[in-house]
Amino acid sequence: xxxxxLFLDALxxxxxxxxxxxxxxxxxxxxxxxxxxxxxxxxxxxxxTPELAAEITLMPVKRFPVDAAILFSDILVVPxxxxxPFQMKESVGPYLQNPVSSLEDIxxxxxxxxxxxxxxxxxxxxxxxxxxxxxxxxxxxxxxPWTILCYAIEGKGSKTFDKAxxxxxxxxxxxxxxxxxxxxxxxxxxxKKIEHGVNxxxxxxxxGGVLSPADYEEFSWKYSNQLVEALADKIPVIVxxxxxxxxxxxxxxxxxxxxxxxxxxxxxxxxELTGGNIxxxxxxxxxxxxxxxxxxxxxxxxxxxxxxxxxxxxxxGHGILPNVxxxxxxxxxxxxxxxxx
Amino acid sequence: xxxxxLFLDALxxxxxxxxxxxxxxxxxxxxxxxxxxxxxxxxxxxxxTPELAAEITLMPVKRFPVDAAILFSDILVVPxxxxxPFQMKESVGPYLQNPVSSLEDIxxxxxxxxxxxxxxxxxxxxxxxxxxxxxxxxxxxxxxPWTILCYAIEGKGSKTFDKAxxxxxxxxxxxxxxxxxxxxxxxxxxxKKIEHGVNxxxxxxxxGGVLSPADYEEFSWKYSNQLVEALADKIPVIVxxxxxxxxxxxxxxxxxxxxxxxxxxxxxxxxELTGGNIxxxxxxxxxxxxxxxxxxxxxxxxxxxxxxxxxxxxxxGHGILPNVxxxxxxxxxxxxxxxxx
Numbered sequence: 153x154x155x156x157x158l159f160l161d162a163l164x165x166x167x168x169x170x171x172x173x174x175x176x177x178x179x180x181x182x183x184x185x186x187x188x189x190x191x192x193x194x195x196x197x198x199x200x201t202p203e204l205a206a207e208i209t210l211m212p213v214k215r216f217p218v219d220a221a222i223l224f225s226d227i228l229v230v231p232x233x234x235x236x237p238f239q240m241k242e243s244v245g246p247y248l249q250n251p252v253s254s255l256e257d258i259x260x261x262x263x264x265x266x267x268x269x270x271x272x273x274x275x276x277x278x279x280x281x282x283x284x285x286x287x288x289x290x291x292x293x294x295x296x297p298w299t300i301l302c303y304a305i306e307g308k309g310s311k312t313f314d315k316a317x318x319x320x321x322x323x324x325x326x327x328x329x330x331x332x333x334x335x336x337x338x339x340x341x342x343x344k345k346i347e348h349g350v351n352x353x354x355x356x357x358x359x360g361g362v363l364s365p366a367d368y369e370e371f372s373w374k375y376s377n378q379l380v381e382a383l384a385d386k387i388p389v390i391v392x393x394x395x396x397x398x399x400x401x402x403x404x405x406x407x408x409x410x411x412x413x414x415x416x417x418x419x420x421x422x423x424e425l426t427g428g429n430i431x432x433x434x435x436x437x438x439x440x441x442x443x444x445x446x447x448x449x450x451x452x453x454x455x456x457x458x459x460x461x462x463x464x465x466x467x468x469g470h471g472i473l474p475n476v477x478x479x480x481x482x483x484x485x486x487x488x489x490x491x492x493x
Numbered sequence: 494x495x496x497x498x499l500f501l502d503a504l505x506x507x508x509x510x511x512x513x514x515x516x517x518x519x520x521x522x523x524x525x526x527x528x529x530x531x532x533x534x535x536x537x538x539x540x541x542t543p544e545l546a547a548e549i550t551l552m553p554v555k556r557f558p559v560d561a562a563i564l565f566s567d568i569l570v571v572p573x574x575x576x577x578p579f580q581m582k583e584s585v586g587p588y589l590q591n592p593v594s595s596l597e598d599i600x601x602x603x604x605x606x607x608x609x610x611x612x613x614x615x616x617x618x619x620x621x622x623x624x625x626x627x628x629x630x631x632x633x634x635x636x637x638p639w640t641i642l643c644y645a646i647e648g649k650g651s652k653t654f655d656k657a658x659x660x661x662x663x664x665x666x667x668x669x670x671x672x673x674x675x676x677x678x679x680x681x682x683x684x685k686k687i688e689h690g691v692n693x694x695x696x697x698x699x700x701g702g703v704l705s706p707a708d709y710e711e712f713s714w715k716y717s718n719q720l721v722e723a724l725a726d727k728i729p730v731i732v733x734x735x736x737x738x739x740x741x742x743x744x745x746x747x748x749x750x751x752x753x754x755x756x757x758x759x760x761x762x763x764x765e766l767t768g769g770n771i772x773x774x775x776x777x778x779x780x781x782x783x784x785x786x787x788x789x790x791x792x793x794x795x796x797x798x799x800x801x802x803x804x805x806x807x808x809x810g811h812g813i814l815p816n817v818x819x820x821x822x823x824x825x826x827x828x829x830x831x832x833x834x
Contacts (some may be wrong), residue, residue: 311652314814318783364756364778397738398757415705416739437705442659473655 156288159220160351162431162465163388163409171456171464172219173488174291175481176392177471178212179224182481185211195240199226202275209280213288215478216485220289220352223280225273227295227356231304233269234337235262244308251307253319258330266340273341277348289351294342294379296357296393297334298372304330313362320371327371335375339382346387354390354412355379361395368399380408390433394470400425414469419458432459435469436484441476445483452487461493497629500561501692503806504729504750504772512797512805513560514829515632516822517733518812519553520565523822526552536581540567543616550621554629556819557826561630561693564621566614568636568697572645574610575678576603585649592648594660599671607681614682618689630692635683635720637698637734638675639713645671654703661712668712676716680723687728695731695753696720702736709740721749731774735811741766755810760799774806777825782809782817786824793828802834 154160159172181187186208189198198204208224228238228246241247252258267274280290295303303309305316320327342353360372372393380389384407391403392412403411404426411430413422415437422432436455441448456466466488472481495501500513521527527549530539539545549565569579569587582588593599608615621631636644644650646657661668683694701713713734721730725748732744733753744752745767752771754763756778763773777796782789797807807829813822 309652311650312780312811314780314783317778317780321781321784321788361757365759367778395736395757398759398762416702416736418706418739421739437658437708439653439655439658440662442655443662447662470653 154286154289154351156219159289159465160388162463163352163390165431165463167462169461169493170491171459171461171466171488173466173485174218174220174222175212175472175484176222176468178216178218178222178481179208180472181474182472182476182478183211183215184478195226198224199229200272202272202279205272205276206279206283209276209290210283213284216482217489218288218485220291221280221284222291222293222354223273223277223350225276225293227293227299227358228303229270229273230294230334230338230341231300233262233264233266233341234333235260236304238303241308246303246308248303248307252304252330255323255326255329258326258333261330261333263337266337266344270341270344274344274348277345277350281349290349291352291354291390292342292345292350293354293356294338296355296360296372296391297331297338297375297379298363299357299359300334300338301327301330301371302359302362304334313359317362317367320367331371331375335378339379342379342383346383350387352388352390352409353383354392357391357393357396360393360399365398368396369402373399373402377406380406384408392433397422397425401427404430410465412467416469419455419460423459428463431463431465433465433467436467438468438470438473438476441468441472441480441484443480445479448480448483449487452484453491456488456491461491495627495630495692497560500630500806501729503804504693504731506772506804508803510802510834511832512800512802512807512829514807514826515559515561515563516553516813516825517563517809519557519559519563519822520549521813522815523813523817523819524552524556525819536567539565540570541613543613543620546613546617547620547624550617550631551624554625557823558830559629559826561632562621562625563632563634563695564614564618564691566617566634568634568640568699569644570611570614571635571675571679571682572641574603574605574607574682575674576601577645579644582649587644587649589644589648593645593671596664596667596670599667599674602671602674604678607678607685611682611685615685615689618686618691622690631690632693632695632731633683633686633691634695634697635679637696637701637713637732638672638679638716638720639704640698640700641675641679642668642671642712643700643703645675654700658703658708661708672712672716676719680720683720683724687724691728693729693731693750694724695733698732698734698737701734701740706739709737710743714740714743718747721747725749733774738763738766742768745771751806753808757810760796764800769804772804772806773800774808776810777808779809779811779814779817782813782821782825784821786820789821789824790828793825794832797829797832802832
């Protein structure tokens with residue numbers, strides 16, 4: 153029913169004439185219209201006002217011929233709904249007043265029905281779908297249980313998340329209890345998103361790359377894969393594990409429809425590790441969008457040749473940076489849309 | 494002439510009964526005696542007073558049966574000597590008042606003879622060697638030219654060094670000029686360290702992992718390898734590229750004696766990528782030293798079995814964390830020293 157089904161075709165392994173394209177954080181600070189809106193409404197107002205979230209989601213769609221929209225939201229709305237309130241601190245980022253530090257903290261987490269705690273997200277999906285008018289698909293997303301645990305325990309961002317990691321290494325039973333609670337709640341959240349009509353979901357494992365392969369298996373993939381298993385029959389699921397090249401082989405044997413990769417792995421190596429039997433998404437270095445439109449255009453087309461046109465979604469290897477000139481982002485999208493086999 | 498040649502034996506590929514062991518940042522904040530000294534002397538006093546630097550270098554050697562000492566210093570003494578002064582800011586870390594941002598900035602960098610600008614380091618080596626009394630080898634170190642460029646341009650630490658990267662992507666000629674200047678100065682510095690009797694050198698490429706494989710080749714390895722080529726006939730060189738698993742294969746074909754690896758790669762995979770023909774060093778997750786001595790002991794012995802005893806140096810996958818209990822670090826070293834084939 154979608155007028156442009158390219159993104160879903162690539163996820164389903166159908167033959168395509170060119171790869172679909174979207175950009176992680178495409179509805180973000182690099183857009184002047186986003187910054188204007190940000191000056192008027194704070195972070196929580198933007199996330200929790202469905203009309204605003206929908207308006208922001210559409211911003212990049214109006215500017216660029218992207219093949220998918222991604223709902224404007226934040227991965228931390230899930231822990232927030234579970235009773236871990238956070239603030240957005242200037243130059244610190246997310247900041248939890250009361251990070252999890254004990255079994256008691258984990259046991260007292262709330263299990264409010266998602267319709268109540270996250271109704272504003274589902275409302276935003278309804279409005280966005282109406283505005284999108286079946287032109288392109290809408291992606292819903294969540295953080296991986298591991299990545300949410302990182303923030304829940306560390307209380308804020310970190311380069312290495314050593315506090316979160318040592319919590320898990322010292323108290324593995326507590327860690328697993330917390331991860332399971334996050335997983336269960338996230339699953340309810342994603343199921344409800346699907347009910348409201350998102351066309352695909354992406355799990356962001358932004359901090360999986362701080363773990364060893366064995367610890368990744370135990371503390372991250374085990375739980376992300378529960379989500380994949382529970383959803384794969386209903387909808388295409390994309391798993392993006394930043395820095396998780398070491399788990400690509402394992403993940404490629406799952407029911408996920410696509411795996412996101414970052415730029416620290418070559419397209420050839422990523423294909424090799426995933427055996428060519430799953431779609432890949434990525435992996436342009438976001439910092440390269442700070443070079444020139446010409447250079448971007450050439451390098452993006454080379455990236456497509458390196459990944460191959462089939463079972464491939466052109467994207468960045470991480471979120472777009474706030475200081476990227478709009479014409480550079482445009483060159484990125486254009487290079488994909490104009491790609492000739 | 495060394496009473497304990499185990500570390501050098503492993504670097505030279507000689508057969509050993511057990512692997513040698515040391516810990517990155519072993520002369521650091523986790524030691525109560527270091528913290529006591531830190532309360533009396535600031536960062537620069539500690540680095541620039543040869544007697545203090547030597548005293549700190551010996552601290553872990555007195556506590557643990559490590560097989561190598563590493564000179565207490567900082568990778569940023571090199572850019573400092575080239576005319577890029579920095580401060581140590583509380584909770585920020587290194588901070589350069591005037592980061593490099595133009596060709597003019599690069600052209601005006603100084604080329605003072607290292608004897609003048611870094612004499613305090615060579616004096617510290619002399620004193621340390623006297624105190625070590627030929628018991629164990631002394632490692633000298635430097636930052637990789639890429640990692641030094643990251644600080645020179647960014648002006649401080651960063652998760653992603655996007656400013657440094659986009660500088661290189663926008664102005665590759667300037668970047669190469671700067672990298673060559675850093676390389677040349679670093680080479681003078683290392684040659685003088687060797688003259689003063691260090692037994693091995695380690696190049697820390699702490700930020701190589703933010704680059705794509707092709708950019709790593711162009712902006713990092715090309716310059717680290719100049720150092721390797723210039724020094725390998727004189728002394729064993731260890732290259733530690735944090736997050737640089739993708740370059741292990743290339744680096745294993747160089748004249749380096751050993752490659753450091755972090756914990757995001759399994760020992761088996763690291764051996765596979767390096768073809769078994771170079772010593773490897775690493776790769777215990779520093780956050781695991783926050784678990785219990787028993788667990789550490791068991792996991793370290795497993796790590797040795799996974800890497801194999803020959804051509805292997807037991808170490809962490811990154812610097813030891815400040816909050817590691819001394820008895821846990823002790824368990825790490827003990828597990829290696831007591832390892833039975």
